[in-house]
Every structure is written in structure tokens, then in C-alpha cells.
Amino acid sequence: MPVMLPRQSRLILLAAAVLAALAGCGTLTSSARITTALTPYRIEIVQGNFVSKEQVDALQKGMSRDQVRQVLGTPLVTSVFHGERWDYVFTLKRQGVEPQQRRLTVYFQGDTMDRAEGDTMPSEAEFVTALDNRRKGGKVPRLEATEAELQSFDGKRTPAAAVVDQPVTAAPANYPPLETPR
Template identity: 45%
Template sequence: MRPLLASLPLLALLGGCSYLPTWDSLPTVTGEKVLGFVTPYRVEVVQGNVLTKEMVARVKPGMPKAQVRDLLGSPLLTDVFHESRWDYVFTIRRQGTAYQQRLVVATFDGDKLKELTVPDDLPAENDFVAAINTFKPDRKQPKLELSEAERGALPPPKKSAEAAPTAAAEGPAPGRTYPPLDAKTGTGS
């Protein structure tokens, strides 16, 4: 009788397994959710150079390599076998935003810029910031500053009837001694 009673919890546990999804029906971890209900944390990955329309507009054919590097930054990829080509690759993967990848290619003739190949979807700076902004617009943002009308409506600070004496007039608090700041002269300078 005892072995039968001891095996009842095991049988109940095995009977509950029929309610679990089968191995073939489980979603993959690469999807948005694991097991259909858990959303894993995804690490924010930003790689490469952020280039905007404003930055690329400053670069003109005929500029030396050093000036292009000053305006666009160091390229992510430089090929030893193709020294005349610089690849500016940018990728960003953030939770809550779409995956972004862009490639800007600078081609040189000797030390001078020959051509800058720019993708059509290269955003302006404001568009780029808006694309990666994950703050919800419906959330109320805290107010950081008062307007002039609000400042004027504030009551003036209360003045106490007995003005507190200043610390400089009294000197240091009784019973406190401080070591000299400079061991040789006893002064701070």
C-alpha cells in the first residue's frame, strides 16, 4: 500500500507533462519571445560610425585622406589590399527599435577623395535621434524649468526676525581644531 501511495505524486507529475508544448512547437530563442511568453533582455549593440546627411555634405571630392578622417572619423574597415577604399559601417541593435545598418564607402585616388558612396536612407541628425529614441511620447516628461510667470507667482523668501550670525563672524566652532594644510608653513598655499 505504501509504494502505491508514494508513486501517486510521481504519476500526477508525469500526467501534467501532457499539457506542456511539444519540442517541435516550441518557439526559438531568436524570436521576440521564448516559450511564447518570456521576452529576454537584449544587449544594446552599437558599432561603427554614425554618419548623417549633414556630416556627409561637408565632404567633397578632392579632399585629402586626413581631412576626410577629420570630418567623418576613422573608418571601421580599411583593407590592406585595397588602400584606396574606406568603409564606414554603422549598425545598431536596440530593444524596442528596428535594427539599422548603413554603409558609406569612400574611394580615394592616391591621397585625394575620388568618390563617396552614400546610401539613400542615410538620415539627417534629427531623424537619426528620433529613430533611436525609445521614450514613449504618451509618457509625461517632467518639467525641468519654471516660466517667468511661474517665477513671479512664487512667494518671496521669508526673512527670520532674528538674523542668524555668519560663521565668519563667530570663527570656528568651539572645541574643534584642524591640522594645518601645509605642514611646513601652516597655510593652504
């Protein structure tokens, strides 16, 4: 026969269960911090045409479509319904960085460029600096050797005459068969 607990005992057990569940939630927040610290690697996604400030500055009203294509490259979006405009869109998604998106629209009248509208584009140097996040605060290595370092290196090299005087072994005249004879 089942044992019936008094009403107060049931309330105490229910309160203990609720408190245990709430205590478990406190450990959940600390484990959530651990899972956010250990995130999987996400690849960088680069889509579209990067258009620099220098390229936009090279555009001039009256340029032909071929000349615009030589300066900016092939447009990412061309539409049958909007044949008088080319859209250049550039998107960059990187882990830990806000996604970047830049747009440039070139409008034509007939075969000649009328105008270009879009976002402010970074220069090539600014864009490369924004991409290179490997050396935050790091020291840039010296890329040139001094004359003294070059002279000390010259003394350590083996002279070319010593390499030429070494005997050369001849290649074998016969090679073993690739398959065993049947």
C-alpha cells in the same frame, strides 16, 4: 506470472497514451506564449561610426584624407589590399527592433577623395528620434519656468546674509592616531 492483455485492450491503452501526449502539446503552446512574453533583457549593441546625412553632404571631391577624417572620423575598415578606399559601417541591434546597418564607402585617387557611395543616411535629428523610444506618445515636460514661478521660488530661498552670519565650528587641532601604539 505476467498478465497478458487482449489485443483490443492494448490498442485502447496505446490510443489513450497518444491522446494524452497530444493533450499535453496543447498546454505546451500556451506555456510557449508565456515564455515569449517573458524574455531576458538584451543590451543594445552599437558598432562602428554613425555617419549622418549632414556629414555626407559636407564631403566634396578633391578633399584630402585628413579632411575626410575630420568630417567622418576614423574609418571602421581600412584594408592593405584596398588602400584607395575607406569603409564606414554602422550597426545597431536593439531588443524588439529590426537590426539596422548602414554603409558608406569613400574612394580616393592618390591622396584626394574621388567619390563616396553607400546607403541613404538619416539626418542627426532623424537618428535621435529613432533612438528615443522611451516617450512613445508621452507628453513632453515643460522645461521653462514662468516669471510668476521664478518669483515664488525667490521668496522661499534663505537669504545669503543669514547663511553667512551662522557661526563656523573650527576643525579639531589634534587627530586620533590611526594605529594603536605598541
